[in-house]
Amino acid sequence: MWILSICVFAAVFICIICNLALTNTVGWLVYPVCSLLFGWLVLMPLLYYKKRGLKMSLGIITALLLPFLLILDQFSGDTNWFLPIGVPVSATGIVFMWLVYGLLIKPRSIWFTVPAIIFLSGLLCICIDLIIKNALGEAGFPWGYLVASSTCLLAIVISVIGFVIKKRSTQTE
Template sequence: MSLCPRCGVDIGDAASCPLCGLVPGYETPATAMPHARNLVDLTASVQPPSRARHLFVAELITVSLAIAALTVFLVDLLTGGGISWSLYPLAALGFIWLSLCPLIMATKRKILGLAFTALAPFAFLLALDLINGDINWSLRLGLPIAASVELSASFATFVSLRSRRKGLNLLSFGLLAIAFVCLSVEGVISLWLGGPLRFSWSFIASSALVPIAIFLFYAHHRLAADATLRRLFHV
């Protein structure tokens, strides 16, 4: 039995394929397996574009969080006769949505998505404070601490991305950011308690972190400048 290499039809003793007209023995690699190539092209054509995939992921997250929020709301309403404790998980679910979905959907405007993600912790802390009936601790305690964490994380991320050669310097930037957060947390707490600005445990922690960060930064650039040391440490 003789088969056509292009369409797979049994051509028997015929000089050419009765379906496609191909003469056996004169096919080229491009024409011998057109079905495989067409299958690859078809598979690529049915793949959704990047924005469509992002919107689909955001839709899945939104539907999942909405189902969870509705469940929590109904359980609180039916068992307690009102809305009380469910406000806390509802605020948490809203925080998750605001942190993820705008960033996923903003495929062309990443700055806008990052802005929503950065604002999500502040909105969450304000919501938790408002649930208690009044804005008390969020403005003087929660928001300043959240701002210090985001500021230090932004600094570490920015300098890491701008670094031409990445290695031990990334650990150095991270340790400096942690030291700044420690100082900020203790400073904000001391002011919130009504006392003077004091640093005790945060100063001790920073005194341990900063020298290590400086050493790692030095080691990173020293290894980069010395080929012998790079071979010694396998970097």
């Protein structure tokens, strides 16, 4: 934990020195510094508390993802992607992250959990595809639906395999 902290803060310090030495302004250093600090904040509870730190790390992601993206948006120039794309995609990703956490935290059959996560990932792809297409005003190939169809089929196959294995194991007992 301490070694990672020293490495992260050394990298931050090096970025600051290099940026100031090259340009005398706060330019590109915002991207690596914010990213390093965000990653460090997310990893520290995992390293310090081990399994118990997962919920805290997910909470940090939930609380800091939008401010992190807003800072990046403010320094990215005239693109203005934060409100039309960053907020809805982040919110969708955070909901997905917590749903997966909820599925993994409670003891359930692997034959239920894995297909559920695969199915949810397909729904996530549809949501992100729709958000981006609506934000950009484009109509293109529905990649989200293609991915969702594939993941739905995979989830069904895994569920059927699990059902058959479970049925066979109860018959042999």
